Amino acid sequence: MAEPLKVALAGLGTVGGGVIRLLDANRALIERRAGRPIEIVAVSARDRNKDRGVDITRFQWVDDMTALAEIEGVDAVVELIGGSDGPALTLARKTLGAGKAFITANKAMIAHHGLSLAQVADAQDIPLKFEAAVAGGIPVIKGIREGAAANEITRVYGILNGTCNYILTTMEKDGRDFTEVLGEAQALGYAESDPSFDIDGVDAAHKLSILASLSFGSALTFDGVATTGIRNVIAADISEAQALGFRVRLVGLAEEGEAGLFQRVHPCLVPMSHPLAHVTGSLNAVVAEGNFVGRLFFQGAGAGDGPTASAVVADLIDVARNEYGPAFAMPVESLAHPERADSGERTGRYFLRLTVEDRAGVLAEIATAMRDAGVSIESFIQRGVKEDGGALIVLVTHACPERCVTDALKRMQGSSSLTGSPMLMHILDL
Structure with missing residues (x-):
């Protein structure tokens, strides 16, 4: 021996x-x-x-x-x-x-x-x-670095933070709001006393930048990860997403293409038909798409002493x-240095939640902002009158460049019709 x-x-x-x-x-x-x-x-x-x-x-x-x-x-x-x-x-x-x-x-x-x-x-x-x-005990780094080494990986994405996934799936199961569930997660030890790194998406962004480097053979660029956490997700977002056939998950996604390297951590609407929609509790999951191996799906415990x-x-x-x-599957001097892709040119569908005053003319104002920004509305839901006298409106857009949705929100910014900050979530159509 x-x-x-x-x-x-x-x-x-x-x-x-x-x-x-x-x-x-x-x-x-x-x-x-x-x-x-x-x-x-x-x-x-x-x-x-x-x-x-x-x-x-x-x-x-x-x-x-x-x-x-x-x-x-x-x-x-x-x-x-x-x-x-x-x-x-x-x-x-x-x-x-x-x-x-x-x-x-x-x-x-x-x-x-x-x-x-x-x-x-x-x-x-x-x-x-x-x-x-x-991803804790999931052998995703070895899987990408060694098992998929012969493949060109074009996209890697997944649920990379167990704390956020626990909070979102508990909100979904119990119909409770974020603050209450966060407190419970802290009491159970799923969330730190200062949960900022988790709930603001920083922890997931760290992991995504590592996965992106391994997947694409590119230099680590943590600063290039656009990051939004789950603080502003409310119970109504969860329930409306379910009614539309989706579940809300914090998803980290990285893609490399002709436009450059795109990296984002953001709450997303995941179709019920997608495996990520069924990743619950504190589990993690990663999807890598290779040009010969196809879709690889890794799931398991993302934290804890054993994993x-x-x-x-x-x-x-x-x-x-x-x-x-x-360490990164090839020598450091061989790693590429792609440009950061412009997220505004990405095309997709979007979920937009607005809280507005319940009065005549508000819907026309919203429709005008969307029209002028070049955003077509696929579905529109209004849910009654809230306790404060306002109404909750949910829009799902047809596919369009992200800059159009951003422009529509800018057009509505400062309007007296809005009684709260809008919530924008991407729809994961993958």
Whole structure:
């Protein structure tokens, strides 16, 4: 049997504890699959004395987690502390600089600094692995980077944030509004005390930028992801979508074509016939479309100690086998740098919810704005009088360039007829 792969672990939270438990529970199986033992030899976290439900006294404790990279004999460092900068980034740079394998679940760091880290890994021919950074336990990165490597992938999209999906599907099931369901999600541990990264779409945007780079062979461009979260989705949006044959999901979508690279995270109306409409609770799902393989659909748990630890240890097994390639499927210098596609030229159908005063002339004003902007209305719904005396109007447009819908909203901006901010959602006609 070959020498053990010796691992240093930074971060002993939910996932870090899960990695230790997984390695303990499946030790013999992992050793057979890896061709050699995988052993944690050193750990670091903020609090040495915290009870984590696992025995860490058998490991060397290091107060300064960035010093894990310097421990003699360590072959690989696993980073599970999070944050795009700070100690996580310092540890990554020191580990790769020391010629050691680096494994992380940190999507924010990869989205912001993945290219510079990959350049170091490429130059030294050492592994930089991050399967756990996107969609938790779903092996989507390996599936795209390796399983679909022979394909030209033209589109990748999916449900990339379990917190948002839990909130939206609970609103759908119970008919409750966003704020109430968010509070429940926080109480159950599905949402953080500060949920901004999740509900504002930032977490999903980090993951989408990574998927786009792997799918299209393009340089990471997190700043190029147009991002809108779910704060403004109300129960009426959910119910009206259902009545029209759709479900509301936060969808990250990236496409590459002649117009450039398009990346967006936005609440969408997903047809009941599409697999994403049936992804419920905190599950994640990713769809990749290849020119020879067709549509690939990945679904599973996107977070949690078990699924995320599973992805981390899978990366460790690859390192133990000495099976790895460039972090982004090709050397960094081979990655393309496409222009950012103009979203205004994208053609599609749209769902538009308006809250308006219930008085004569309002519908004519809306119709005029739509007509002048070149937007044709496919369906129109008005739901009675609200408690505040206003009315709720829902429009579904025929397919048209996005700039036309944006122009229509600008024409209505400032109108005394509107009593609330409009809600615009894209219809996923894929």
